[in-house]
Amino acid sequence: xxxxxxxxxxxxxxxxxxxxxxxxxxxxxxxxxxxxxxxxxxxxxxxxxxxxxxxxxxxxxxxxxxxxxxxxxxxxxxxxxxxxxxxxxxxxxxxxxxxxxxxxxxxxxxxxxxxxxxxxxxxxxxxxxxxxxxxxxxxxxxxxxxxxxxxxxxxxxxxxxxxxxxxxxxxxxxxxxxxxxxxxxxxxxxxxxxxxxxxxxxxxxxxxxxxxxxxxxxxxxxxxxxxxxxxxxxxxxxxxxxxxxxxxxxxxxxxxxxxxxxxxxxxxxxxxxxxxxxxxxxxxxxxxxxxxxxxxxxxxxxxxxxxxxxxxxxxxxxxxxxxxxxxxxxxxxxxxxxxxxxxxxxxxxxxxxxxxxxxxxxxxxxxxxxxxxxxxxxxxxxxxxxxxxxxxxxxxxxxxxxxxxxxxxxxxxxxxxxxxxxxxxxxxxxxxxxxxxxxxxxxxxxxxxxxxxxxxxxxxxxxxxxxxxxxxxxxxxxxxxxxxxxxxxxxxxxxxxxxxxxxxxxxxxxxx
Amino acid sequence: xxxxxxxxxxxxxxxxxxxxxxxxxxxxxxxxxxxxxxxxxxxxxxxxxxxxxxxxxxxxxxxxxxxxxxxxxxxxxxxxxxxxxxxxxxxxxxxxxxxxxxxxxxxxxxxxxxxxxxxxxxxxxxxxxxxxxxxxxxxxxxxxxxxxxxxxxxxxxxxxxxxxxxxxxxxxxxxxxxxxxxxxxxxxxxxxxxxxxxxxxxxxxxxxxxxxxxxxxxxxxxxxxxxxxxxxxxxxxxxxxxxxxxxxxxxxxxxxxxxxxxxxxxxxxxxxxxxxxxxxxxxxxxxxxxxxxxxxxxxxxxxxxxxxxxxxxxxxxxxxxxxxxxxxxxxxxxxxxxxxxxxxxxxxxxxxxxxxxxxxxxxxxxxxxxxxxxxxxxxxxxxxxxxxxxxxxxxxxxxxxxxxxxxxxxxxxxxxxxxxxxxxxxxxxxxxxxxxxxxxxxxxxxxxxxxxxxxxxxxxxxxxxxxxxxxxxxxxxxxx
Numbered sequence: 001x002x003x004x005x006x007x008x009x010x011x012x013x014x015x016x017x018x019x020x021x022x023x024x025x026x027x028x029x030x031x032x033x034x035x036x037x038x039x040x041x042x043x044x045x046x047x048x049x050x051x052x053x054x055x056x057x058x059x060x061x062x063x064x065x066x067x068x069x070x071x072x073x074x075x076x077x078x079x080x081x082x083x084x085x086x087x088x089x090x091x092x093x094x095x096x097x098x099x100x101x102x103x104x105x106x107x108x109x110x111x112x113x114x115x116x117x118x119x120x121x122x123x124x125x126x127x128x129x130x131x132x133x134x135x136x137x138x139x140x141x142x143x144x145x146x147x148x149x150x151x152x153x154x155x156x157x158x159x160x161x162x163x164x165x166x167x168x169x170x171x172x173x174x175x176x177x178x179x180x181x182x183x184x185x186x187x188x189x190x191x192x193x194x195x196x197x198x199x200x201x202x203x204x205x206x207x208x209x210x211x212x213x214x215x216x217x218x219x220x221x222x223x224x225x226x227x228x229x230x231x232x233x234x235x236x237x238x239x240x241x242x243x244x245x246x247x248x249x250x251x252x253x254x255x256x257x258x259x260x261x262x263x264x265x266x267x268x269x270x271x272x273x274x275x276x277x278x279x280x281x282x283x284x285x286x287x288x289x290x291x292x293x294x295x296x297x298x299x300x301x302x303x304x305x306x307x308x309x310x311x312x313x314x315x316x317x318x319x320x321x322x323x324x325x326x327x328x329x330x331x332x333x334x335x336x337x338x339x340x341x342x343x344x345x346x347x348x349x350x351x352x353x354x355x356x357x358x359x360x361x362x363x364x365x366x367x368x369x370x371x372x373x374x375x376x377x378x379x380x381x382x383x384x385x386x387x388x389x390x391x392x393x394x395x396x397x398x399x400x401x402x403x404x405x406x407x408x409x410x411x412x413x414x415x416x417x418x419x420x421x422x423x424x425x426x427x428x429x430x431x432x433x434x435x436x437x438x439x440x441x442x443x444x445x446x447x448x449x450x451x452x453x454x455x456x457x458x459x460x461x462x463x464x465x466x467x468x469x470x471x472x473x474x475x476x477x478x479x480x481x482x483x484x485x486x487x488x489x490x491x492x493x494x495x496x497x498x499x500x501x502x503x504x505x506x507x508x509x510x511x512x
Numbered sequence: 513x514x515x516x517x518x519x520x521x522x523x524x525x526x527x528x529x530x531x532x533x534x535x536x537x538x539x540x541x542x543x544x545x546x547x548x549x550x551x552x553x554x555x556x557x558x559x560x561x562x563x564x565x566x567x568x569x570x571x572x573x574x575x576x577x578x579x580x581x582x583x584x585x586x587x588x589x590x591x592x593x594x595x596x597x598x599x600x601x602x603x604x605x606x607x608x609x610x611x612x613x614x615x616x617x618x619x620x621x622x623x624x625x626x627x628x629x630x631x632x633x634x635x636x637x638x639x640x641x642x643x644x645x646x647x648x649x650x651x652x653x654x655x656x657x658x659x660x661x662x663x664x665x666x667x668x669x670x671x672x673x674x675x676x677x678x679x680x681x682x683x684x685x686x687x688x689x690x691x692x693x694x695x696x697x698x699x700x701x702x703x704x705x706x707x708x709x710x711x712x713x714x715x716x717x718x719x720x721x722x723x724x725x726x727x728x729x730x731x732x733x734x735x736x737x738x739x740x741x742x743x744x745x746x747x748x749x750x751x752x753x754x755x756x757x758x759x760x761x762x763x764x765x766x767x768x769x770x771x772x773x774x775x776x777x778x779x780x781x782x783x784x785x786x787x788x789x790x791x792x793x794x795x796x797x798x799x800x801x802x803x804x805x806x807x808x809x810x811x812x813x814x815x816x817x818x819x820x821x822x823x824x825x826x827x828x829x830x831x832x833x834x835x836x837x838x839x840x841x842x843x844x845x846x847x848x849x850x851x852x853x854x855x856x857x858x859x860x861x862x863x864x865x866x867x868x869x870x871x872x873x874x875x876x877x878x879x880x881x882x883x884x885x886x887x888x889x890x891x892x893x894x895x896x897x898x899x900x901x902x903x904x905x906x907x908x909x910x911x912x913x914x915x916x917x918x919x920x921x922x923x924x925x926x927x928x929x930x931x932x933x934x935x936x937x938x939x940x941x942x943x944x945x946x947x948x949x950x951x952x953x954x955x956x957x958x959x960x961x962x963x964x965x966x967x968x969x970x971x972x973x974x975x976x977x978x979x980x981x982x983x984x985x986x987x988x989x990x991x992x
Contacts, residue, residue: 077860078859078860079858079859079860080859080860081859081860081861081864082858082859082861082864083858083859213869213871214871214872215851215872216872326971328971355898356871357869357871398946398968398970399922399944399946399968399970400920400922400942400944400946400966400968400970403942403966404918447797447800481859506796508777508796508797508799508800509796509799509800509803511796511797511800512796512797
């Protein structure tokens with residue numbers, strides 16, 4: 001019986017090596033086949049399997065595939081140059097914080113309350129489906145006053161009095177801009193350098209490139225802040241800390257915001273440490289045989305993950321035990337910090353992870369997506385996050401850790417200066433705004449006490465020193481000693497990198 | 513009288529007697545004349561000429577080192593020849609080879625200057641140095657066969673001495689062209705500078721402290737007294753603001769309109785990028801300072817710029833690269849496979865040194881274990897000993913870490929008794945003693961470590977943790 005034309009006919013398929021295509025492509029194709037693929041095929045191609053074994057591991061995976069146990073960084077020869085920061089903490093403000101209400105002070109807007117945003121400012125921009133149908137775009141000045149703080153005299157909203165006190169340590173970027181206008185692609189772009197899911201995120205690239213400093217904890221940890229149901233929460237998912245096409249050992253490991261930080265970490269009753277070890281040894285031996293047989297590098301990742309979990313059985317309880325923190329810690333981080341899963345708690349945990357040599361910690365805080373009722377939502381979320389940010393920077397600084405730790409505060413985009421929905425003297429909503437938003441960094445490698453980039457009178461367009469997402473990420477990598485063009489991984493025939501194929505550049509004005 | 517007589521007689525004897533020799537002398541005279549006339553025949557007019565001239569000319573820095581080496585060898589061979597005559601015989605050959613080298617290097621050097629449009633006092637001096645040197649070498653070669661002739665033995669050694677002087681002077685001029693006039697003295701210890709009288713007292717302005725040193729180190733070798741490419745000199749404030757042949761390079765208040773700023777921020781492979789000719793680009797911080805300085809008026813007197821906080825009012829500690837340790841690499845790599853403390857390279861560049869990580873062994877890492885790292889001592893630039901079991905005894909080991917820049921001792925049993933022993937660490941700029949029992953008295957001894965820039969004493973008897981969080985002050989302190 002004849003097969004359906006769309007079925008792959010492995011018996012009668014054209015031999016790739018006979019096709020009229022360049023020899024180099026054939027060679028590459030042959031090299032990309034894993035042994036498993038060969039073995040999965042009909043017997044007549046078994047000869048190729050023998051050839052593949054002859055080619056060896058290196059040929060199969062390209063030169064940059066780390067052998068079992070080796071860190072990618074050793075093979076890539078990273079860091080490329082002496083880094084300013086050894087580790088980073090990324091406070092991800094999911095939902096899109098309003099730069100208009102927090103950072104980008106535009107005193108002239110007060111006089112323009114409820115006036116229409118000039119068409120020339122908006123230009124031909126395509127808006128989201130949420131406001132594109134609006135008859136008019138009334139300007140909504142910030143409901144809150146701003147004050148100048150620090151020696152740098154930076155204007156900061158009254159919503160963030162504590163962050164105001166550390167502005168001299170911050171590098172504020174008012175000209176960050178993105179290409180995405182909706183949450184999922186925009187968060188993906190910030191985290192992985194690509195709007196489509198499937199690429200490794202910043203943390204995974206760092207884990208792959210720089211390797212671990214502490215053998216007993218994952219290189220890349222993710223802390224999610226407990227859901228505040230009073231806020232408008234957009235979902236975040238594990239795609240954001242996925243290792244994409246990199247080995248899964250480089251994926252972010254999440255600590256749960258309540259209960260056991262890591263599930264099933266405690267041994268079940270009747271299983272002691274020794275039994276656990278013996279079991280792991282046997283499992284590892286079986287896995288090793290599987291690897292020998294099939295050569296799938298993910299098997300090695302699995303072995304590494306089992307071993308990491310075993311070591312985390314003792315390192316994580318120690319990490320999560322806050323009983324030895326002195327009173328001064330609680331005075332600094334505030335009472336919220338005692339409750340697991342709060343933003344303040346996660347900031348404290350991020351400091352503890354940094355102390356223990358974790359390369360990259362990403363704290364997610366959701367709830368910044370304020371399409372309406374800004375005057376109700378913004379005070380809640382600022383109250384939740386202001387103290388934690390202040391405490392983290394202050395704590396790192398007093399402990400001498402801010403010199404070699406880079407802290408990043410960013411969302412996926414900003415918010416419109418015009419009101420979404422009705423504008424009243426007391427309330428307004430703001431839609432997504434990709435053209436400019438404010439982010440900040442602090443610590444190792446960046447220049448403290450400066451504000452970089454400028455926006456127009458409506459906080460709508462960048463007028464000076466724009467910073468794209470890829471430039472933003474290239475700069476982060478630079479602080480960690482990495483040339484973003486050299487941290488690559490060959491996949492789908494490309495030297496993939498965090499900053500993608502469009503040229504990116506480190507922003508010198510942000511650096512020390 | 514007798515002496516004068518012998519000298520005259522000697523000079524006569526130096527003169528050529530045979531016909532073939534006369535031809536040699538005449539040719540030499542002709543070549544010398546031609547060389548002396550060269551700068552007059554083909555004038556360096558300061559305009560770039562054909563590309564092929566530059567192409568060939570750029571081999572000058574490469575070729576020039578061959579005759580230099582040979583010329584230094586000649587006197588050595590002559591002296592060594594007193595003991596082993598065979599070496600003396602070789603000297604003649606080496607000298608002839610050196611002359612050929614001189615002629616090639618001189619030609620290429622001239623092509624370089626002419627082709628790329630170099631002009632200026634420095635280039636002219638270097639050119640004349642090259643001409644004089646070549647002629648002296650020629651004279652040495654002519655005088656050498658007669659160095660045994662009675663009464664004229666002194667001529668050849670004298671010429672050799674002149675040759676060496678001309679060589680050193682010309683080489684120095686050449687070096688100043690490529691590296692800048694202050695290349696050799698830039699890092700001269702302050703005491704020595706005082707003796708030699710160089711290094712004017714820096715004025716307090718932002719320009720004098722931060723901008724001028726950048727331009728001086730990176731730009732003035734081409735845009736200075738010696739070369740003034742494009743008619744631009746950057747060795748003083750007035751000349752810098754005056755600009756070059758195409759007008760001013762700095763527009764006070766606008767970095768975007770300032771040609772200088774445009775040129776230093778082009779992509780490094782751009783034809784107009786400065787510093788040119790493959791010299792390293794300015795550092796990002798330097799670019800940022802120049803930008804702020806221009807935008808805030810490019811003033812020669814302003815002492816502080818708004819928004820520019822230069823953390824270290826003290827000069828940055830000069831970082832010495834560590835020595836070669838490739839022989840120890842297998843041991844370092846083996847350590848990395850294990851579970852305990854490990855050494856890691858700071859970066860792909862080995863001379864950036866090693867970091868000692870102890871986080872995997874923190875509780876058990878003690879003084880004895882630290883002592884085992886002595887053989888790596890000069891290569892370790894950072895030691896992360898926080899939360900380990902090391903004590904004051906560790907300072908005996910640590911003082912041998914001669915390239916140590918950062919030392920973490922937070923939450924250890926260190927009391928500070930041994931701190932003065934760190935005084936020999938001339939590179940140490942970061943010291944973290946947070947959470948230790950260090951007292952104010954023992955911390956005071958840190959003032960003797962001149963290189964220290966950051967000392968952290970959070971939560972120690974020297975600086976107890978603040979009671980009220982609202983009063984929290986940064987504990988960063990300058991040791992001086």
